[in-house]
Amino acid sequence: MPKQVDHRERRESIARALWTIVDRQGWARATMREVASEAGVSLGQLQHYFSSRAEMLAFAIEFAADQTSQRVAQGMATLDQPPHPRDVLRVVVVELLPLRPDARATSRMNAAYVLEAMHDPALHRQVAIGLRDGRAMIEHLIRQAVDHGQIPADRDPAIETDLVLALTGFAPLLELNVIEPHAALAAIDQHLDGLFCSSS
Amino acid sequence: MPKQVDHRERRESIARALWTIVDRQGWARATMREVASEAGVSLGQLQHYFSSRAEMLAFAIEFAADQTSQRVAQGMATLDQPPHPRDVLRVVVVELLPLRPDARATSRMNAAYVLEAMHDPALHRQVAIGLRDGRAMIEHLIRQAVDHGQIPADRDPAIETDLVLALTGFAPLLELNVIEPHAALAAIDQHLDGLFCSSS
Numbered sequence: 001m002p003k004q005v006d007h008r009e010r011r012e013s014i015a016r017a018l019w020t021i022v023d024r025q026g027w028a029r030a031t032m033r034e035v036a037s038e039a040g041v042s043l044g045q046l047q048h049y050f051s052s053r054a055e056m057l058a059f060a061i062e063f064a065a066d067q068t069s070q071r072v073a074q075g076m077a078t079l080d081q082p083p084h085p086r087d088v089l090r091v092v093v094v095e096l097l098p099l100r101p102d103a104r105a106t107s108r109m110n111a112a113y114v115l116e117a118m119h120d121p122a123l124h125r126q127v128a129i130g131l132r133d134g135r136a137m138i139e140h141l142i143r144q145a146v147d148h149g150q151i152p153a154d155r156d157p158a159i160e161t162d163l164v165l166a167l168t169g170f171a172p173l174l175e176l177n178v179i180e181p182h183a184a185l186a187a188i189d190q191h192l193d194g195l196f197c198s199s200s
Numbered sequence: 201m202p203k204q205v206d207h208r209e210r211r212e213s214i215a216r217a218l219w220t221i222v223d224r225q226g227w228a229r230a231t232m233r234e235v236a237s238e239a240g241v242s243l244g245q246l247q248h249y250f251s252s253r254a255e256m257l258a259f260a261i262e263f264a265a266d267q268t269s270q271r272v273a274q275g276m277a278t279l280d281q282p283p284h285p286r287d288v289l290r291v292v293v294v295e296l297l298p299l300r301p302d303a304r305a306t307s308r309m310n311a312a313y314v315l316e317a318m319h320d321p322a323l324h325r326q327v328a329i330g331l332r333d334g335r336a337m338i339e340h341l342i343r344q345a346v347d348h349g350q351i352p353a354d355r356d357p358a359i360e361t362d363l364v365l366a367l368t369g370f371a372p373l374l375e376l377n378v379i380e381p382h383a384a385l386a387a388i389d390q391h392l393d394g395l396f397c398s399s400s
Contacts, residue, residue: 026319028228111315114372118308119226124376131378162370162379162387169369170362172314176324178331179362187362194394 011049014039015060019105027112032056058126061113064106065130071095071103085145086196092138093167093188098174099181107171138164142195150196160195167191211249214239215260219305227312232256258326261313264306265330271295271303285345286396292338293367293388298374299381307371338364342395351396360395367391 017039021030032053036046050056075091076083098104117127139161145151151160170184217239221230232253236246250256275291276283298304317327339361345351351360370384 024319026228026316028226108318114376115311115315116226118375119224128376128378131373131376135378156386156390158383159387159390162373162383163391165373165379166366166369166387169366169371171369173331173362173365175318176314176328176331178328178335179365183358183362186356187359187366190356190359191363 007049011059012063014041014046014049014056015063018056018060019064019109022112023105023108027116030057054122057113057123060109061123061126061130064109067102068095068106085141085148085150086192088141089138089164090188090192093164094185096168097171097184099184108175111171111175135161135165145196152197155195163191164195207249211259212263214241214246214249214256215263218256218260219264219309222312223305223308227316230257254322257313257316257323260309261323261326261330264309267302268295268306285341285348285350286392288341289338289364290388290392293364294385296368297371297384299384308375311371311375335361335365345396349397355395363391364395 014035018030018035021034021038030053032046032050033043035056036043039046046056050059072092072095075095076088079087079091095103096107096110098107113123113127117123139157142151142157142160142164146153146155146157151157167188170179170187173179174181174184214235218230218235221234221238230253232246232250233243235256236243239246246256250259272292272295275295276288279287279291295303296307296310298307313323313327317323339357342351342357342360342364346353346355346357351357367388370379370387373379374381374384
């Protein structure tokens with residue numbers, strides 16, 4: 001189905017143009033007109049792919065989440081098989097942080113739409129569902145590791161999940177050069193070392 | 201000097217009007233004209249207090265930081281004297297999170313200006329200096345606690361400082377109802393319990 005592939009590709013290139021504008025000038029400037037201009041298409045062509053700004057934003061957010069999932073999957077492929085859950089959690093957290101150019105683009109998109117979601121109910125729903133799914137995935141991993149004796153049985157999986165999620169709080173600190181990438185990685189490693197049994 | 205007090209008060213009430221707009225509609229809508237209208241003053245009167253939008257934003261950010269410091273000081277006053285450093289860190293982290301209406305307003309301001317700072321060099325400098333000062337204050341507390349035997353001597357104060365700062369990563373998760381306030385507080389308590397010696 002080459003036509004459908006082309007449609008998807010065009011939508012993705014429009015989403016990337018949107019990210020560029022959000023990254024450079026902020027979310028409010030990401031109008032249909034500006035995005036069309038950045039993507040090198042006419043406003044009419046853009047409207048062929050997205051009937052509204054809301055639809056374009058929703059797609060760009062979904063695409064950012066897909067890109068993050070793909071980076072996580074690529075990171076997982078480099079691990080020993082089967083991977084140790086500590087290494088899986090490390091890949092997930094690291095890919096959510098702005099440590100490499102592609103992760104930086106999606107991390108900024110995330111920061112922008114989380115903020116936007118605070119005053120936009122539809123976006124709030126979309127963002128909250130995505131974050132709750134991510135949280136559930138991490139909690140599942142942690143519960144499994146407890147069951148397998150890789151995390152001490154006296155740890156509370158819900159609290160440990162939230163503390164792993166808190167590590168994404170390094171994103172703004174990295175963006176503003178308040179902490180260096182090597183320091184964020186050292187802190188993540190120390191936190192994960194403290195979570196898992198040293199003998200596992 | 202009643203005139204100077206009045207000047208300061210008027211600037212603060214303008215800053216609060218700015219926060220209201222940022223909270224409701226986002227940063228981009230916080231123009232001089234919108235803020236004047238929200239504050240119930242004319243654009244000319246607003247310009248008497250702030251000669252530019254940048255000056256107004258810089259003041260609003262400083263005022264938000266002052267308000268946070270005041271809430272921290274109030275929280276400290278309720279602690280045993282001299283306070284245990286664990287309790288001091290808890291007050292600092294909790295006051296940075298959107299758990300109460302006043303903290304919620306300043307936390308949203310923080311999120312908005314961190315994002316804005318990514319494309320605005322002057323704001324970037326101001327925000328980064330504020331965050332580095334906050335980080336230095338926390339590291340000083342942690343080093344003192346290590347010196348006093350309240351935190352095990354084998355802990356790295358720089359890494360522990362970054363892990364305490366990461367707890368502010370709960371802010372967007374609380375805003376989007378991905379985690380509940382009681383869960384954030386339980387995670388903060390568990391993290392601080394793990395940092396300090398249980399016998400101290």
